[in-house]
Structure formats: structure tokens, C-alpha cells
Amino acid sequence: MQQISHIPLVRLLIPFIAGIIGVIYLKPNADYVLLSFGILTVLFLIVLLIKPFNTNYQFRWIFGAFIYGCLLFAGASLTSLKYKNTSATSNLLTNTSNQLLIGEITAPTQTKAKSIKAILSVKGVKTQDSWTEGNGKVIVYLQNDSLSQQLNVGDIISFEPKLENVPQPKNPNEFDFRKYLSFHLIHQQAFLRSNNWKLVQQAPTTGIFKFANDSRKYLINSLEKLGIKDKELAVASALILGYKDSIDAQLKSAYSSAGAMHVLAVSGLHVGVIFLIFSQLFSFFEKIKHGKIIKGVLLIIILWLYAILTGLSPSVMRAATMFSFIVAAKMTGRISSFFNTLAASALVLLIYNPLLIMEVGFQLSYMAVIGIVIIQPWINDWFTIRYWLPRKIWEITAVSIAAQIATFPLGLLYFHQFPNYFMLSNLIVIPLAIGILYLGIVTLIFANVPIIGEYLALALKYIIKFLNESVYLIDSLPYSLSENIRFSIADTWLLYLFIISIICLVAYRKFKYLLFGATFIIAFLSSSLFLNYTDLDQRKIIIYNIPQFSAINFIDGNDNILVSDIKLTQNRSKLMFHVQNNWINNGVKQEKIVRLDQLIKPHLISNIFKIDNPNLFTKRNYFQFYDAKIAIIDNKFKLQRTSEKLNLDLLLITKNTKLSIKELLTLFNPNQIVIDASNSTYTSERLKEEAKVLNINCWSVLLDGAFEKDV
Numbered sequence: 069m070q071q072i073s074h075i076p077l078v079r080l081l082i083p084f085i086a087g088i089i090g091v092i093y094l095k096p097n098a099d100y101v102l103l104s105f106g107i108l109t110v111l112f113l114i115v116l117l118i119k120p121f122n123t124n125y126q127f128r129w130i131f132g133a134f135i136y137g138c139l140l141f142a143g144a145s146l147t148s149l150k151y152k153n154t155s156a157t158s159n160l161l162t163n164t165s166n167q168l169l170i171g172e173i174t175a176p177t178q179t180k181a182k183s184i185k186a187i188l189s190v191k192g193v194k195t196q197d198s199w200t201e202g203n204g205k206v207i208v209y210l211q212n213d214s215l216s217q218q219l220n221v222g223d224i225i226s227f228e229p230k231l232e233n234v235p236q237p238k239n240p241n242e243f244d245f246r247k248y249l250s251f252h253l254i255h256q257q258a259f260l261r262s263n264n265w266k267l268v269q270q271a272p273t274t275g276i277f278k279f280a281n282d283s284r285k286y287l288i289n290s291l292e293k294l295g296i297k298d299k300e301l302a303v304a305s306a307l308i309l310g311y312k313d314s315i316d317a318q319l320k321s322a323y324s325s326a327g328a329m330h331v332l333a334v335s336g337l338h339v340g341v342i343f344l345i346f347s348q349l350f351s352f353f354e355k356i357k358h359g360k361i362i363k364g365v366l367l368i369i370i371l372w373l374y375a376i377l378t379g380l381s382p383s384v385m386r387a388a389t390m391f392s393f394i395v396a397a398k399m400t401g402r403i404s405s406f407f408n409t410l411a412a413s414a415l416v417l418l419i420y421n422p423l424l425i426m427e428v429g430f431q432l433s434y435m436a437v438i439g440i441v442i443i444q445p446w447i448n449d450w451f452t453i454r455y456w457l458p459r460k461i462w463e464i465t466a467v468s469i470a471a472q473i474a475t476f477p478l479g480l481l482y483f484h485q486f487p488n489y490f491m492l493s494n495l496i497v498i499p500l501a502i503g504i505l506y507l508g509i510v511t512l513i514f515a516n517v518p519i520i521g522e523y524l525a526l527a528l529k530y531i532i533k534f535l536n537e538s539v540y541l542i543d544s545l546p547y548s549l550s551e552n553i554r555f556s557i558a559d560t561w562l563l564y565l566f567i568i569s570i571i572c573l574v575a576y577r578k579f580k581y582l583l584f585g586a587t588f589i590i591a592f593l594s595s596s597l598f599l600n601y602t603d604l605d606q607r608k609i610i611i612y613n614i615p616q617f618s619a620i621n622f623i624d625g626n627d628n629i630l631v632s633d634i635k636l637t638q639n640r641s642k643l644m645f646h647v648q649n650n651w652i653n654n655g656v657k658q659e660k661i662v663r664l665d666q667l668i669k670p671h672l673i674s675n676i677f678k679i680d681n682p683n684l685f686t687k688r689n690y691f692q693f694y695d696a697k698i699a700i701i702d703n704k705f706k707l708q709r710t711s712e713k714l715n716l717d718l719l720l721i722t723k724n725t726k727l728s729i730k731e732l733l734t735l736f737n738p739n740q741i742v743i744d745a746s747n748s749t750y751t752s753e754r755l756k757e758e759a760k761v762l763n764i765n766c767w768s769v770l771l772d773g774a775f776e777k778d779v
Contacts, residue, residue, distance in 0.1 A: 075405050075407040075408050075411065076408070077407075077408045077411035077412050077415065078407050078408065078411045080135070080139055080411070080415070081411045081414055081415050083136040083137075083139040083140040083143070084139045084140070084142060084143040084415065084418065085143060085418070085425060086140055086143065087139070087140040087141060087142065087143025087144035087145075087147070088143040088144065088146070088147045088418065088422040088423075088425050089425065090140075090144055091143075091144045091147040091148050091151070092147065092423075092425075092426065095151075096144070096148070098148035098149065098151065098152040101141065101144045101145055101148045102145050102148065102149075104141050105138070105141035105142060105144070105145045108134070108137050108138055108141055109138055111134070112134040112135075112137075112138055115130065115131070115134060143418070143422060146418075146419065146422045147422040147423070150253060150421075150422060150423060153203065153204075153253075154204065154250075154253045154255065161190065161193065161202070161204060161206065161229070161231050161256050166193055166194065166195055166229040166231075167194045167195065167196065167229065168193075168194040168226055168227075168228070168229065169190060169192070169193055169194070169202070169206075169226065169227055169228075169229045169231075170190070170191045170192045170193075170202075170224060170225070170226045170268060171188030171189060171190045171191055171202075171206065171208075171224070171225060171226075171227075172188060172189045172191055172222065172223070172224045173186050173187070173188060173219055173220065173221055173222065173223045173224075173225070173271075174187050174188065174189045174205070174221065175187045175221065175379075176220075176221055176281060176311075176313070176379070177216075177219050177220075178313055179212070179217070179313070180209070180212070181212075182211075182212055183209040183210060183211060183212050183216075183259070184209070184210045184211075184212055184216040184217060184219065185207065185208075185209055185210075186207070186208050186210060186219060187205060187206075187207055187254070188205065188206050188207075188208055188225070189203075189204075189205055190202030190203070190204050190205065190206060191224065193229070204253070204254075204255075204256075205252070205253055205254045206231060206254060206256045206257060206258065207234075207249070207254055207256075207257040207258075208227065208257070208258045208259075208260055208265075209257070209258070209259045209260065210260050210262075210265065211260065211261045211262045213262050215262070215267065216262070219267070220270075220271050220278075220281065221271060221278060221281045222270075222271025222272060222278045222281075223267060223269070223270055223271050224267075224268045224269040225265050225266065225267055225268055226265065226266055226268050227258065227260055227264055227265035227266075228260070228264050228265070229258075230258050230259070230260070230264065231256040231257065231258045232256065232257060232258070233246075233255060233256060233257075234246040234249055234254070234255060234256065234257050236773075237773075238613035238769075238773040238774060239612050239613050239614075239646050239647065239650065239773065239774045240610065240650045240653075240774055240776060241649040241650040241652075241653045242645075242646055242649055242650070243645070243649065251423045251426040251427070252423070253423070276376060280373075280376040280377045283377060284309050284310075284311060284377055284378075287308075287309055287512055288301070288305050288309065288311060290512060290515040290516075291304055291305070291511070291512070291515075291525065291528075293515075294511070294515060294521060294522060294525035295522070295525055295526065295529065296525055296528065296529045296532075299316070299319055299536055300529050300532040300533055300536070301314065302314040302315045302316070302319065303315070303319070303332065303504075303532050303535065303536060304504070304508060304528065304532055306332040306333070307331060307332060307338070307501060307504055307505060307508070307532075308504070308505060308508040308509070308512075309377065309378060310333075310377070310378025310379045310384070311378075311379075312332060312333065315332065317641070319536065320332070321543075322536075322539050322540050322543040323539055324483075324485075324487075325485075325487060325542075325543045325548055325549040326487055326489065326490075326493040326497075326539045326542040326543050326548065327472075327487025327489065327490030327493045327494065328487075328493045328494065328497040328539055328542075330432075330436075331497055331498070331501040333383060333429065335383035335384065335387060335429075335433055336383060336386070336387035336390075336433060336436070336437060337498070337501065337502075338378075338384075338387075338505060339371060339374065339375070339384060339387035339388055339391060340387065340391070341502055341505050341506070342370070342371065342374050342505075343367065343371060343391050345506065345509065346366070346367055346370050347363075347367060350363045350366055350367065351363075353366075360398065360399055361399050364395045364396065364398060364399035365399075367391075367395050368392050368395055368396070371388045371391055371392060371395075372388055372392070374388070375387075375388040383429045383430065383432075383433040385417055385424075386413055386414070386417060386430065386433050386434065387433070389412075389413035389416055389417055390409055390410060390412075390413035390437075392413075393409045393412050393413055394409055397409070406441055407441075410434070410437060410438070410441075414434065417430075428478070428482050431478055432475050432478055432479075435474045435475045435478060436471040436474055436475050438474055439470045439471050439472075439473055439474020439475065440467055440470045440471055440474070442470075442474075442571060443469075443470035443473055443474065443571070444466050444467050444469075444470035444471075446574060447466040447469050447470055448462070448463060448466040450466075461495065464494065464495055464498055464499065465491055465494075465495060467494075467498075468490060468491050468494035468495070468498070469491065472490055472491075473567065474567075477555075477559075477560045477563040477564055477567075478560065480553050480555040480559075480560070481555050481556070481557065481559070481560045484551070484552055484553045484554070484555060484649075484652050485549055485550060485551045485552070485553060486549070486550045486553065487548070487549055488547055488548055488549065488550060489542050489545060489548055492542060493538075493539065493542045496535075496538045496542075497535065497538070497539070500531060500534070500535045500538075501535070503531060504528065504531055504532060504535065507524065507527060507528050507531065508528060510524060511524040511525050511528050552648070552651065552652050552658075553652070554599070554652050554653065554655055558595065559592060559595065559596070562588050562589075562591050562592040562595070563588075563592060565584070565588040566585050566588040566589045566592065569581050569582075569584040569585035569588060570585050572584075573585060599655060600655060603625065603626055603654065603655040603656075604625045604626065605625070606623060606624075606625060606654065606778075607623070607624055607625075607693075607694060607778060607779040608621070608622075608623040608654070608776060608777065608778055608779065609621070609622060609623075609693060609696060609698070609718070609776070609777045609779060610623065610650070610774060610775070610776045610777075611720065611742055611744055611769055611774060611775040611776075612646055612647055612745070612769070612774050613646070613745045613769045613770060613773055613774050614632075614634065614642065614643065614646050614647075614745055615745050615770065616745070616746060617632060617633055617634045617639075617745060617746055618631075618632055618633050618634075618664055618700075618720075618722045618723070618744050618745070618746045619631075619632040619634065619643070619646075619647070619744075619745075620632065620664075620691075620698075620700075620720070620744075621647065622681075622684055622693050623654055623656055624681055624683055624684070624693075626655055626656050626657050627656065627657065627660075627681055628651060628654075628656035628657055628658070628659050628660060629659075629660045629662065629681060629684060630647070630659055630660070630661045630662070631661075631662045631664050631691075632661065632662075632663070632664055633663065633664040633665060633746070636661065647659075664700075689701070689702075689705060693779055694779050695717075695779070696717045696718065696777070696779045697714075697715065697716050697717050697718075698716065698717065698718040698719075698720060699714070699716050699718075699719055699720065699736060699738075700720045700722060701719065701720065701721050701722065701725050701727065701732060702722045702723040702725060703722075703723040703724055703725050703726065704723075705725060705727065707727065707731060707732075707734070707735055708735070709734070709735070710735065713734075713735060713736060713737040714735065714736050714737065715737050716736050716737065716738040716739065717738070717739050717740065717777075718738065718739070718740050718741075718742055718777070719732065719736050719738035719740070719741045719742070720742050720744055721741065721742070721743045721744065721747065721755060722744050722746045722747065723746050723747070724746075724747050724748055724751045725747075725751075728755075728758060729741065729755055729758045729759050729762060729764065729766075730758070730762065733762070733764075738764075739765065740765045740766075740767065740777075741755075741759055741764055741765065741766040741767070742766075742767050742768075742769065742775045743755050743756060743766065743767070743768045743769060743770070744769045744770075745769045745770045747768075747770060749770060749771075752768045752770045752771055753768075753771070755768070756768045756771065
């Protein structure tokens with residue numbers, strides 16, 4: 069393994085990334101960051117002019133400190149400027165006096181169940197009688213109709229400025245879509261009916277992105293005309309051309325569970341294959357004068373055309389940039405360290421957009437490449453195999469193990485799952501994916517040639533079908549996927565520090581790295597044991613925000629009981645989106661879901677539903693969890709006058725009841741009223757306003773987010 073002193077670009081990249089991350093998490097004032105960068109740069113230039121510092125070797129650390137400081141604040145300044153521009157745009161777009169907005173579609177639209185999702189770059193904002201130039205991005209959801217279905221990249225639309233800020237998550241630990249969009253500098257969204265917008269100008273017939281988008285559509289249509297349809301077409305479109313929108317949820321889940329999702333996202337593997345194909349095709353250029361330069365220029369052009377064609381995802385940009393540096397080095401006849409090349413590609417991309425550092429694909433892509441370069445040679449040397457086929461199988465296995473070692477902490481952090489048969493799946497998937505990419509390119513070249521194109525397409529279709537069936541088979545194996553793994557950022561850092569310690573131990577054979585590794589793994593295990601211990605004492609009632617549904621969660625230690633009216637056969641994925649991350653974070657066992665409308669007889673909840681928890685009791689509309697008493701009021705509840713009010717901890721109002729809070733208070737004496745998400749917005753606002761007038765504690769789940777109470 070190379071000494072870090074021999075890879076200077078890596079040393080320079082570290083403070084640059086530190087500056088970016090510092091601004092993302094600390095949010096310092098942009099003006100102060102820019103001022104600090106300016107002052108530090110001027111001081112550095114002054115030091116350079118002082119002769120003793122230039123000639124005396126003992127002061128070299130001063131230059132290092134200034135260079136690192138300048139790079140730190142350079143990364144921070146670039147990120148601060150991004151956020152500053154976004155803040156100014158946000159204030160402009162949410163101005164209540166705005167009358168009209170004009171925006172250009174910057175990415176292929178996505179078809180949803182009832183809408184068309186489009187990302188717009190705002191070109192202009194009309195306020196009363198004047199126009200202001202816009203430079204921000206927004207998301208609009210257009211009513212799904214014949215006109216919105218025809219929108220393309222580059223089309224310009226105008227619409228009524230009914231923008232609203234992207235809302236924060238309404239449930240604990242739910243996926244933060246607002247935060248995700250903020251890393252793409254998007255903060256506003258709008259839902260537009262057909263009469264709220266109109267097409268101002270169609271996309272120009274020229275332009276590289278228009279050409280790329282049209283070319284991709286044409287190539288996908290060519291495959292479809294050759295008889296490749298349904299799931300085979302979806303995989304071919306994703307694997308060859310980077311178009312993933314047509315992959316259904318079941319197929320995507322199977323690839324994810326099998327640990328093969330990476331082949332459906334065009335990445336370094338695909339760009340590398342394109343590089344090898346055309347590098348071999350252009351090898352004849354090396355025999356002529358200036359042939360290396362001609363070959364290099366052509367390769368770089370083809371790599372970036374392919375990157376644009378596949379949508380310029382972060383992984384493709386990284387791969388195309390990295391291979392461009394490799395080609396450029398060969399053109400000049402210089403041999404560069406691979407890590408320097410990798411660092412250079414990262415530096416260029418982060419200068420272009422520092423927020424790429426927060427992209428999951430960007431992080432996984434770089435970690436996979438680093439793992440393959442560092443770890444794969446050691447794993448490959450475990451066995452010496454004479455015969456070609458077993459040797460190739462072991463090489464693919466070694467690559468798979470190395471990439472998995474380098475990326476699995478990030479996989480656990482972001483996806484909370486681990487594909488247990490990743491070696492088996494990659495042994496099948498990687499060769500097939502490479503073969504499909506080769507064959508797919510040849511098929512597209514000969515698509516319009518009779519007979520040849522048809523036979524190539526037939527072969528491509530059956531290879532993809534075999535790939536899909538293999539993935540489904542691996543996914544169906546027992547224990548194919550370990551799910552719901554709790555993993556924090558601290559766990560990720562500790563695990564990576566452990567992996568780095570082991571790598572250093574293997575490379576340098578020093579006892580201190582063994583001590584470091586033991587310390588980090590003990591800290592990781594101790595943290596996990598402590599969390600598991602503290603989980604045993606948790607007692608929580610959580611009422612989730614799942615629009616149009618009631619969902620009441622009782623968490624007792626690691627026991628997990630959900631009472632809801634949601635039909636799992638139709639809405640399980642919707643339920644899991646809102647609650648699963650919270651269950652993982654609380655370390656609870658697999659959910660025990662009880663239908664709310666079936667609780668009609670007095671019983672311990674375990675009597676009918678075989679849920680063993682003696683601390684939860686229900687009788688019709690009443691629950692008791694430890695000492696907490698809860699009554700649920702729905703639209704079928706009828707008031708029955710009693711001589712004494714019933715004391716409650718929670719009064720839960722559901723299903724748009726017609727009863728007023730004043731009427732309910734004649735029967736109940738609650739400490740807290742909760743209006744759940746099964747009520748309409750109108751009912752929630754009406755009841756909350758009434759509670760405010762009566763000076764009663766009231767929480768609307770639909771308006772205020774999930775309600776959580778420790779018992």
C-alpha cells in the first residue's frame with residue numbers, strides 16, 4: 069500500500085472535503101467563511117514573499133498549514149456560496165406577491181399514479197408589473213393528463229406560483245425528503261392542476277442534453293421494436309442506457325435483496341466496459357503519428373457522450389472523470405498513481421458541486437473503487453489457481469468481497485440491510501451484466517439490419533431473462549437478506565476505523581494497528597450492547613401521521629404492537645415508509661399489527677391476536693397501556709351520559725367525528741386530546757381551533773406531525 073506522502077492529491081482532498089462537511093453540518097455565516105478564506109489566502113501569499121520562510125527547511129510545516137487551511141476554507145467557501153444563492157432564491161420564490169413563474173424542465177419527467185413529477189430551473193418570476201430573473205430549482209407535480217405526459221427535457225412552462233416549502237418529516241426518524249432535496253438545492257414544491265400551468269415553449273431541436281434524451285428514447289424504442297419488452301426491457305434500459313424509471317418495485321426489491329442493485333445503476337463498471345470496448349477498437353491509432361493523442365481525445369469524447377446519454381448520475385460522472393484523467397495521463401506518457409487519479413476526479417467533481425459529497429451513490433462508488441484497489445489484490449493472493457475458468461471465478465469473487473468490505477458500513481447506515489448471498493449473486497450478475505452491456509451495444513448498432521438485429525435482440529432478451537430469474541432465485545433463498553439492522557453514523561465511523569486499522573496491520577505488520585483495531589471494535593460492540601440494554605426500559609405510545617389512516621404504536625421494551633385500520637395487503641409499503649425507520653431506531657422486534665376495527669370485545673390483546681403483552685389491555689374503544697388510559701372516538705361513537713366523567717391520559721379523535729370537543733368533555737376528562745391523521749384537514753383545523761378556545765391541550769397529527777408519549 070502506498071504511503072500517503074506519495075499521493076499528494078489525496079492529502080489535498082482531505083481538508084477540502086472537511087471544509088465542505090463543516091459547512092453542511094455547522095451552517096456558518098457565508099460572509100465570515102468567505103472573509104476567512106480571503107484573509108488566509110493573503111497571509112499565505114505574504115509568507116511566500118518572505119525569503120527566510122522560502123529557504124529554511126525547518127519552516128516547511130508553515131507552508132503545509134497554510135495550504136491545508138486554504139483548501140479547508142476553499143471547500144467551505146464553495147459550499148457557503150451554494151447555500152447563499154439558494155437562500156436568496158427561496159426568499160424570492162416564496163414571495164406572496166408573485167404572480168407568475170417560468171421554468172425549464174431540466175431532467176426527464178417521472179410518471180406517478182396521479183401526477184407527472186418534473187424538476188424545473190426557474191428562469192423568471194413576475195411580481196406585479198416587473199420581472200425578476202430566477203436561478204433556483206423547484207419540483208412540480210402536474211396533474212396527469214395527455215399534455216403533461218408529453219413534456220420533455222428543455223420544455224419551458226409557466227405556472228401560477230403556488231409554491232410551498234418542502235415539508236419536514238411528520239413522523240419520528242422518517243426519511244427526510246426535505247433534507248435530501250436540500251442537497252440538490254431544491255426547497256420548494258408545487259401541485260398544479262391542468263388549468264394552473266401552460267406550455268410556453270417546446271425544447272429546442274438542438275442541444276447536447278436534448279440530443280442525449282431523444283437518443284435514449286430512440287434506443288429504448290429500438291429495443292422494444294426488436295421484441296424486448298416488460299421486465300427484460302426495463303433491465304436493458306437501466307443496465308445499458310441508465311433509464312431506471314420502468315423497473316417495477318418487485319424487480320427492484322429482488323435485485324436489492326440479492327445484493328445486485330448496483331448493476332441496474334450505470335456506474336464505474338459500465339463506464340469501464342465502455343472504456344475497454346472502445347480502447348480496443350481504437351488500438352490501431354497507436355500505430356500512426358500522434359495516434360495516442362487522437363485515440364485519447366476520441367475516448368474522452370465517447371466516455372462523456374455515454375455519461376450524458378445515461379443521465380450524468382454522480383457515479384457516472386465520477387467514473388467518466390476518473391477514466392478521463394487516466395486517458396490524459398496516457399496521452400502525455402506519464403504514469404500516475406491510481407489514488408492520485410481518483411482524488412483528482414473527486415476534486416474536480418466537488419469543485420463543480422460540493423454537495424455531491426452527500427450523495428449516497430457518490431460515497432458508495434468511491435468506497436467500492438478504493439476497496440477493490442486496496443483489498444482485492446490481497447484477497448486474490450489467498451489462492452493460486454492454474455486453470456483459467458476457476459481463476460476467473462475466484463477473481464470475480466475477490467472483487468465482490470473487497471467491494472463489500474469497503475461499502476457494507478455505508479449500506480447498513482443508509483439501507484439497514486445486508487445481502488447475505490452477495491458473493492453468489494455477484495458471481496452470476498457481474499459476468500452477465502458485462503455480457504449484456506457488450507451484446508446490448510452490438511444489438512443497438514445492428515438494430516436496423518434485418519435478421520442480424522433480430523437474432524441479437526433474441527439472444528439479449530434471453531440472457532436478461534436468465535439474469536432476472538437468477539436474481540429472483542437468490543432472493544427466494546432462506547435468509548437471503550438481513551433486514552432492519554440498527555446502525556448509526558457513529559457505528560459507521562467506528563467500523564471504518566476498524567477496517568482501516570486491519571488494512572494497516574496487514575500492510576505494515578505493526579502491533580499498534582492491532583491495538584487500534586481492537587479498541588474500535590470494542591467501542592462498536594459496547595455501544596451496541598448499551599443501546600440494547602437501554603431499549604429494554606422504553607415504554608412509548610406513538611400516533612403516526614399516515615394520511616387517511618389511524619396508526620397507534622405501543623412500544624414496550626423491544627416489543628412492538630401497532631393498532632391500525634390500514635389494510636396491509638394494499639398499503640404495506642405505505643405503512644413501512646412512515647414507521648419502519650422508527651422501529652429500527654428503537655430496536656424493536658418484528659411488528660405485531662392489530663386491526664383497529666376488530667377490537668370489539670373486552671380482552672387482553674393477547675387473547676385473540678396471540679400477542680403476548682400483559683401490559684396492554686383493550687375494551688372496545690378503550691385502551692390501557694401500563695397506567696396510561698386512552699379512549700378512541702370515531703364517527704360511529706355515540707355519547708352516553710354518565711354521572712361521572714372518565715379520567716383519561718389521551719383522548720384520540722379519529723375518522724372525522726361529527727362530535728364537538730365540548731360535547732366530548734361532558735363524558736371525558738382528558739389530559740391530552742390528539743386528532744389523528746384519519747381526519748381531514750378541515751376537521752383537524754376545526755377541532756384544534758375549538759380546543760384552543762376551550763384552553764385544552766390538543767395535538768393534530770395531520771398538522772403538527774406524529775404524537776409521541778413516554779409512559
